[in-house]
Amino acid sequence: MRFSALLLLAVSLLAACAPAPAVTSDSFLALPADLSQNSGFMAADGSRPLRFPADFGAHEDFRTEWWYYTGNLADETGREFGFELTLFRVGLLPPGVSLPADSAWYNHSVYFAHFALSDLQTGQFYAFERYSRPGPGLAGAQGDPYRVWLEDWQVLQTGAEAYRLSAAQEGLGLTLDLADEGGVILHGDAGYSRKGRETTNASYYYSQPRLRAQGKITINGAEYAVQGWVWKDHEFSTGVLDEGQIGWDWFSLQLEDGSALMLFQLREADRASAFSSGTWVDVDGRAQPLGADEFSITVTEEWQSPQSGGVYPAGWRVQIPGRDCAFQISPKMANQELHFPAVTYWEGAVRAEGQCGALPLQGSGYVELTGYAGNLPLP
Numbered sequence: 109m110r111f112s113a114l115l116l117l118a119v120s121l122l123a124a125c126a127p128a129p130a131v132t133s134d135s136f137l138a139l140p141a142d143l144s145q146n147s148g149f150m151a152a153d154g155s156r157p158l159r160f161p162a163d164f165g166a167h168e169d170f171r172t173e174w175w176y177y178t179g180n181l182a183d184e185t186g187r188e189f190g191f192e193l194t195l196f197r198v199g200l201l202p203p204g205v206s207l208p209a210d211s212a213w214y215n216h217s218v219y220f221a222h223f224a225l226s227d228l229q230t231g232q233f234y235a236f237e238r239y240s241r242p243g244p245g246l247a248g249a250q251g252d253p254y255r256v257w258l259e260d261w262q263v264l265q266t267g268a269e270a271y272r273l274s275a276a277q278e279g280l281g282l283t284l285d286l287a288d289e290g291g292v293i294l295h296g297d298a299g300y301s302r303k304g305r306e307t308t309n310a311s312y313y314y315s316q317p318r319l320r321a322q323g324k325i326t327i328n329g330a331e332y333a334v335q336g337w338v339w340k341d342h343e344f345s346t347g348v349l350d351e352g353q354i355g356w357d358w359f360s361l362q363l364e365d366g367s368a369l370m371l372f373q374l375r376e377a378d379r380a381s382a383f384s385s386g387t388w389v390d391v392d393g394r395a396q397p398l399g400a401d402e403f404s405i406t407v408t409e410e411w412q413s414p415q416s417g418g419v420y421p422a423g424w425r426v427q428i429p430g431r432d433c434a435f436q437i438s439p440k441m442a443n444q445e446l447h448f449p450a451v452t453y454w455e456g457a458v459r460a461e462g463q464c465g466a467l468p469l470q471g472s473g474y475v476e477l478t479g480y481a482g483n484l485p486l487p
Contacts, residue, residue: 148201148204149346152300153307157299158294161251161252164252165251166248166249167344168203168217171199171346172198172346173196174341175195176192176340177193177194177263178192178473178474179191179319180474181336182334183333188228188457189228190441190457191282192224192474193223193263194221195257198219202216219240219241219247219248220239223236224236225282226444226457233444233445236277240258260274261276263286270288280326280327284322284338290368292314294313295313295315296310296313296387299312299313300313302385304374304383308347313342314341314342315387316339317389318337322334323335339360341360353375355480356375357475358373358475358476358477359458359474361458367389369428369473375479386402402430403429407423408423409421410422411443413443413447418454418480418481420445420454422438433463433464435462437459438458438459440457445481453476453481454475457473457474458474458475459473
């Protein structure tokens, strides 16, 4: 579950995209006649089956899209790190609209990306943002062979179910080789993930929840050989959240027995939305959908950001009665807030301790929290 309001975030970023030769700022900003309208884009309504490898790539007939990677890593001494690398695409115009042919900079979409690194031993958190038009190869996504990139931040296919992830900026770097050991998991109804009362307030949503990672992290010239687990999400949609939904809490957990859990709780002013949902992934890779009435999330701690002043949850008890599972989830580090001019949210590495039946279970994961440092900019 990611940014359903990316189309308005794109408006903020458009002004920062300096016009290229033969493209004036007036002509570029005039391309999306009304970003609050979705006319001409396809809707996520459940009628479209997901097919791979094609659906690893971009879907320019939908308004918003993101490829999201998070991971918990450690070196041989046990020093822990967390990271996020997310690449976003926002459609400015549907593919059927003709563009001038006199410049490679005209495009139907704009891309931007977030790269964050948590050094859990020192308590340092680093976060960076980039944005670009696709232009002459600066950003894009393709399905076969798989590649998604914004300049030198990228994930590319290196073999059968093998990928390389890399990002670097200002003395920090991350290079990981990823091996998919869990396959593709479809969320919701065969990948159709409902988010609101309208059937098109939804996304197509799949994950690769068990990517075994090995590589290196660089921090100010020091290199750390690391290994661990990475989670990938990919969603594409056109609809937005329901009116009255003020944010969401998203959880991914990779548990030590090989099972995995995804939950998102959409928040209204005084309650959790009935369209919150999740997926339990058994150790054999079978996905089992969870409706809003099949799990509960209780906040146990809070943390106030010194940057934004936002008050975020900082501890949770998650219960899944139908599986006799209960977990206590806590951040591995308090300050993992990404605070950019256009958007502020908390995205951080977490640990989980609990049990399913009589079996104790531990694991690591990531949590995303939005709407706590000001309401989301929904249309």
